Amino acid sequence: QVQLVESGGGLVQAGDSLRLSCTASGRTLSGYAMGWFRQAPGKEREFVAALRWDGSSTYYANSVRGRFTISRDNAKNTVTLQMNSLKPEDTAVYYCAARPHITVLLTAQAYNYWGQGTQVTVSS
Numbered sequence: 149q150v151q152l153v154e155s156g157g158g159l160v161q162a163g164d165s166l167r168l169s170c171t172a173s174g175r176t177l178s179g180y181a182m183g184w185f186r187q188a189p190g191k192e193r194e195f196v197a198a199l200r201w202d203g204s205s206t207y208y209a210n211s212v213r214g215r216f217t218i219s220r221d222n223a224k225n226t227v228t229l230q231m232n233s234l235k236p237e238d239t240a241v242y243y244c245a246a247r248p249h250i251t252v253l254l255t256a257q258a259y260n261y262w263g264q265g266t267q268v269t270v271s272s
Contacts, residue, residue: 180249181253197209234268236272
């Protein structure tokens with residue numbers, strides 16, 4: 149069993165940056181694909197970014213590509229989402245998720261373990 153805890157959310161202005169962290173406990177994340185998803189009020193949960201178990205390949209939603217960067221440190225059991233040039237439309241609860249496979253999939257249903265989420269609010 150993997151427990152995930154997100155941190156780093158907050159209230160920022162458009163154009164600012166935030167760094168979200170996801171810390172895992174229970175077992176090592178080595179061998180797990182990791183992803184970040186987000187859900188805005190009244191909307192479906194959507195894919196944001198993901199990476200392979202070894203960090204060799206990264207994937208991004210079109211809406212965040214070039215602004216967000218996902219990375220991981222398997223030794224520290226952490227995954228990070230660096231978010232730059234934030235926009236009001238980035239406002240959502242952000243969730244960290246783990247998939248016990250080396251391959252990456254971009255749908256929420258493919259991920260077995262989820263954190264509780266962290267709120268990101270971007271004001272205009």
